[in-house]
Amino acid sequence: MIDGIKASFDNERYLQTQSDAIMDRVARFSGKLYLEFWGKLLSDMHAARVLPGYDPDVKIKLLQRLKDVVDIVYCIRAKDIEAGRIRGDFGLTYDAASLRTFDDLEDFGFSVSAVIINRYRGEKSATRFLNFLESRGIRVYTQPEIDGYPADVDKIVSDEGYGQCPFIETTRPLVIVTGAGPGSGKMATGLAQVYHHQSRGQQAGFAKFETFPVWNLPLDHPLNLAYEAAVADLKDRNLVDPFHLEAYGETVINYNRDIENFSIMRAIMAQIGAQGPGAMDYRSPSEMGVNMVKAGILDDDTVRAAATREIIRRYFRYSWEHKQGLESRETVQVVERLLQQVGAKVTDYPIVPAARQAAEEAKQRGKGDRGIFCGAALELPSGEIVTGMNSTLMHAEAALLLNVIKKLGGIPKQIDLLPPSIIANVCSLKEDIQQRKTAGLNVEEILVALSIGAATNPTAGHCMQQLKLLKGCDMHSTHVVARGSENGLRLLGIVTTTDGLPVTRGFYY
16 A cells, blocks of 8 residues: 555546447447457456556456446366466466356356367366366367467468367357466467358457556556566566557557567468458557556556555565575566666565564564564555564464554554463464464464454454455565465455565474
């Protein structure tokens, strides 16, 4: 959160402008458009962080405005299912995250028309996922990997290429093609469907909906650089679209993969055979897009500040993943260069020095657990910073959470929300009975203890009600956040970063 922040994004203006742009594109293709939907349909927290005031569910609300004309096709790559790939925002595998998305869509009145498992080669986990979906009444198609894709245009646009892909029956003019993540096969699915329509003598077209990068903001705008930080692990980078500059004399922004592949994509679309005023005669990759997010921005300075903070968050995330052996040093260096580009340091994120100072205070006071001194800090919606430190009784994040809800509830810090006997009994359970190396309570355990205590302690109950105010708040920890604390913080909607220092002197524990 940013101290003194004001709403810098107008969701209503964005919804109106964006829905008009999409329907104009549907009309261009005589009423059948396959729209590749990038990013998350629901809970787009990256967009919410870099565009303060942005509704994380605004895209599903956009589709609600278009509900009478929308079908949804969902793509997932077989290899991602087989590998158990994890979505970082949910902490779920791609197949489990997909099931969650289907349930969330139903809550908004949508159902998935079909699921496409792309690059399918009979993988066991993908087959199991397929069977489960079919048992629940969802249409599932498998789509093979096309040899020579995307370079061999003649083969791709033939019976041996797109012709091998299943034709998905849809009844509405706007087909949203979305998926579990990057590389899920959304574009191939959309273009294959256009190929089938053309083979049947029917008019259809393809377009892309991507929130980021923002094509009509400068290349070095922090909002675009924050997107580049978000995809640093994919080695994506933003560029001026040379095709658009040549065709229209206008400087617009796209990203490297779209630009690198455009000549081939343009050849594929031309060979599919759409002719006349509705032809897919795009002259640049940016022209394929229908992104109108800039229309919703109200205050550029606030957006710049929020985007800069997001780059810092990404630095901490990739640094931690690098320490775990999950990410390369090169990815971390990409974000370090982006920080230099916006003129920022990690300590510009006020909770970072605050957490480190809390750890230092724990050390000076001799508090800590087994010689490890941890600090954590959270920024309240008002901009005020609250800190916590670890002890033998609880993790730093758990202590921080109690301090925060006391602050929000107007309760003096020295008043205990939990009887010391409850904390001592839980610690005894962990240490004496479960034989754990460390007994301190994590966030999940503190929340359970707090909810039990609230039954007889009105003050604890009052403070518990403050937890709902923490959604979207930023927290930083000096040390590795334990699994129980990480899960609890995620469920509260708190955005966490960490220095990733070890919490024990061992390797396994």
